[in-house]
Amino acid sequence: MYTREKVIEKLIFICAAVSVAAVALITIFIFAQGMPAIQRTGLLKFIFGTDWSPTNGSYGILPLIAGSMAVTIGALIIGIPTGLGCAVFLSEVLDKKQAGFFRSAIELLAGIPSVVYGFFGLAVIVPMIRAVANVFSPDAGATGLSVLAGAIILAIMILPTIVSISVNSIDAVPVTYREASYALGADRRETITKVVLPAARSGIFSSIVLGMGRAIGETMAVLLITGNVAVVPHGIFSPAATMTGTIAMEMSYATAEHQQALFAIGIVLFVIIVILNGAAQAVMKKFGGEAA
């Protein structure tokens, strides 16, 4: 009877430990496959090399890092004000019932698959950008597949993350802070901008870091709308290639050496994401509150 209980407990423990095994295996395999490529090219040349042309055996991923950074920063520039605005709207302006509806709308945005976002971007945003770009510089031959397209779509995709975590933080600001502010004669705007938001800043910061992580890790949307040209983008209308998009696109026809290089990109991506997520979690834990 007791042995049966002990056996069951062990089995259940193994199930709990699956996530540890999974992360360990993932790390091992990605590194194992990718390290040879990094060793072959040399770490610095790999990360800072500006020539990504696998057909010539050249594996410098700076253009890809630049592409990922460009769309991510663009997404943040658009997404942070929008996200914070929605968060303030949700917790300060709406009453409980209305807030429920708005929250559902945000959750709906979160539920749309990335490939659908990519398709929408391709069908609607890209042509619009092409039109605008041709107005500004008609000779540039812009296709609309660009950093800007990526930034816009990614901004929409990371909005729910920024909103939900920021809202939690804002709601957690004690009523007493607000009351003190009103009692001193401040109006709602001043209270929100000078008291509430600063008090919630660690949660807001975490939400931004997590949103950044999601943007960098996003694949399908950027694959469809950024153009996948492995050159450092020089403007928002330029096409670009992200780390994620490159991996997804070239994996299907890559030869052994090329494949290893793609895994090496995976290593860089993995490290960046783990650092970002770790930073966000650490800030959250230090200042209280939970990740959504």
Place this chain on the structure above:
Amino acid sequence: MTESVKKRQSGIRPVTETSLKGRKAPRKEAHEKAFFGMIWAVAGLTLAVLFLILGFILVKGVPHITWTFLSKEPEALGAEGGIFSVIVGTLAVTVLAVLISTPIGVAGAVYFSEYSKGGRIIKIIRFFTEVLAGIPSIIFGLFGFAFFVVYMQMGWSVIAGALTLTLMILPTIVRTTEEALKTVPMSYREGSLSLGATKWYTIKKVVLPCCKGGILTGVILGVGRAIGETAALMLTIGGSLNIPTSLFSSTRTIALHLYMLASEGISDDKTYACAALLIMIVLLINTAANRIGRNISK
């Protein structure tokens, strides 16, 4: 919280009105109006974008979701015919992933909630579960390819995709099950133990039955994630348009098919139809999860 503050706010007259003879008031009011004007604009913009995306795709896509579309197999790389084999592939991969991940995820949550005594081991496992939840899908794709497709020699197949998906939805199931377990009162467990039941018997017969709703919610959310997943499956299931006949057949899912159609520019109509179908499925899943979630908290 906000309501009580707002109620009080309406009773407060700003100091500026009386003491500074209205010098500052108009400017402050202008700033306040502008601020909230922007807030409303931003929120409105967000809603507008949501409706634009949903509306655009549904309007252009739903008319093309015909019975033929759903029941015929694809022809000419998907430019004609339907998506029957893709639907089968989607079901195969998703159902398999759910069947594998649910018992493991529930068991994991049970361990956290019922067996562990806090301490370092649990903290480590929890940390790794959070890490797992944050790994981007393309990395899962790379892993799935290197480990399941190549190392385990499964080839590009339903099973390789399903196992990769399992790892991706596992944290969701663990999290929602744990939430559900927390709501079961201690007194139920004590009642059972005091009658001479063992710990596992108590969990099986008393605790878990209380959590059915929560577990179901987690499963549904997992299904939602699995159906929308593309990058990880791109590298593991192969993309064949034939109906999968075994676990080791190559196949395609609706999301992957949408990507193929969109990137190759094949048939606008079919692409919109696929996108619309995906959105409808996601809407359905969202509603189902919310419904069940509300029923539990009754």
Place this chain on the structure above:
Amino acid sequence: MISNVKTTNDLAFKIRDLNLHYGDFHALKDIDIDIPRHKVTALIGPSGCGKSTFLRTLDRMQDTVEGAKVEGEILFDGEDIYSKECDVTDLRKKVGMVFQRPNPFPKTIYENLVYGPKVHGITDKKRLDEIVERTLKEVALWDETKDRLHTSALGMSGGQQQRLCIARCLAVEPEVILMDEPTSALDPVATAKIEGLLHDLSGKYTVVIVTHNMQQAGRVSDQTAFFLLGELLEVNSTEKIFSAPDNKKTEEYISGRFG
């Protein structure tokens, strides 16, 4: 502090040098007490004095508490229940517990009652039906519930739920019933019903009841033990405790000077 009881056969429990620590907190200090068979023993004392804690050592429910350390000897039917050979699930079959707040499972009345017997291997439907009828009659719930055995137990009133919990406890045919302030969450009418029940039960079972209510202790028990700050200050026949207690603190508590 051993009450005037004779041989081991008359004792359900024999407790010696019982000490319990929650981490650093010394919750029970050097408890020595005998629990006589087929009698009702009441445990009284102010809040936080350790009487519930003590009760829960008797069926090893303290095992479920993190960091609880038990030292000393608790003999049930002559055997040490904290020894490695002791099967705790068998112990809990023989020593049942009724809790302060009624805690029926969110299942039907029938399922609540057959849960215990099923745990201990009884699967024959006829036998289970008999058990259900017998125990419901024992707690005077049969007439009220016989037509709705398959409805949810949570639909019953508090008093009914508690009687159901007692019936559930009886379904596994225990020798001892431990009761932790079983009527403190109930109204006076329900309380009276359960006290009446105790009279009927004590002939067949050994009952140990923790109670905050001294009148109740006086009404239902044969032996009473007074706890204070984790120590057992006095244990004697109920008559003696309530008329001429040996310990001054007992007298003060009984006359309401504290607690």
